[in-house]
Amino acid sequence: MSTLVLGGTGKTGRRVAGLLAAQGVPVRIGSRGATPRFDWEDSGTWSGALDGMAAVYLSYQPDLAFPGATATVRAFVEQAVKHGVSRIVLLAGRGEPAAxxxxxVVKESGVEWTVVRASFFDQNFSEDLFQPAVVAGEIxxxxxxxxEPFVDADDIAEVAAAALTDxxxxxxxxxxxGPRLLTFAEVAAEISAATGREIRFIPVSKADYAAALxxxxxxxxLAELFAAVTDGRNAYLGYGVQQALGRPARDFADYARAAAATGVWS
Known part of the structure; x- marks a missing residue:
């Protein structure tokens, strides 16, 4: 099934695209830098990206919990159905009622659907968002x-690719x-062990973090979202990786050692 991968240059999207391509699935990257161009804020770009596609990996930016996200997703899904898309895999945030x-919208669209609800990505600490903070030694x-039961983006991508092709x-x-719960202080300790450097976690107020953003x-x-989804509502394990792939989820410590070996935190 020719597949449009939205967010195809992002953390999960580029991994999904790579897995599909390795299986011989025709893939179109959905991003502002792609040809044809796709931009969530410009609905005029959607038709060209959807043309000829049978499946979509739907990763919405900045987050499904943000104001206006549902209306935008509804408009996009309606276009997708008109273009003949028959399967949608939606990336959603865990513990986000607004999402x-x-x-x-996806479940009621009439197409085949799968929802992957993910906790905080391990890769947030090594790919853009928190990476500079880790390098500086303070998160x-x-x-x-x-x-939080941090999840590896590679696991998300494997589940999404399986849902798109099966x-x-x-x-x-x-x-x-992931397979265990970790506080952010414990995450800092895991990265410290992997890098041989002291990485500290420092709790700050929403106001201070909003100012930094x-x-x-x-x-x-993002400050409100981080505070909301880390209020304890997600402090339990999910088993979607095992259910979808028949294997355990990757552990944060393994991720941290692999990431450290690349020099990303040097």
Whole structure:
């Protein structure tokens, strides 16, 4: 099935695209830098990206919980159906009630669907978002002491690729997490052990973090989202990786050692 991978240059999208291509699946990258161009903020770009596609990996930016996301996803899904798309795999955030409306849009669209609900990505610490903080030795976030079952982006991509190529995953919502709970302080300790450097976690207020995001040109709403989804609501394990792939999820310590070996935190 020719597949449009939205966010095809992002953490999960580029991995999904790579897995599909390795299986011989025709892949079109959906991004602002691709040809044809795709931009969530410009619906005029959607038709060209959807033309000839049978399946879509739907990764919405910046997040399904942000204001206006559901309406945008609904408009896109309606276009996708008109273009003959018959299968959609949606990446959703775990513990985000506001994102469930977007999930419902996909489920009610009439196409084959799979929802992959993911916890915080391991790769947030090595690919853009928190990587500079790790290099600096201090991870400052408004997340408190709640534990999170961090998940590897490679696991997310493998589940998504399986759902895009195998109809047996139709109608499933997979809860994707890693195999254990970790606080952000424990994450800092894991990265410290992997790098041989001291990495500290520093809790900060939402206001201070929003100001830091603003200074970096990032959406301030991320501060509210981080604080909300780390209030303890996600402090339990999911078994979607095992259910979808028949193997355990990757552990954060393994990720940290592999990432450290690349020099990304040097």
């Amino acid at each position: 469930e409306a977007a999930e419902d 400052a976030l408004p997340v408190g002491e709640a534990a 109809g047996r995953h139709h109608g499933r919502t997979y809860d994707l997490t 603003r200074a970096e040109g990032l959406p301030e709403d």
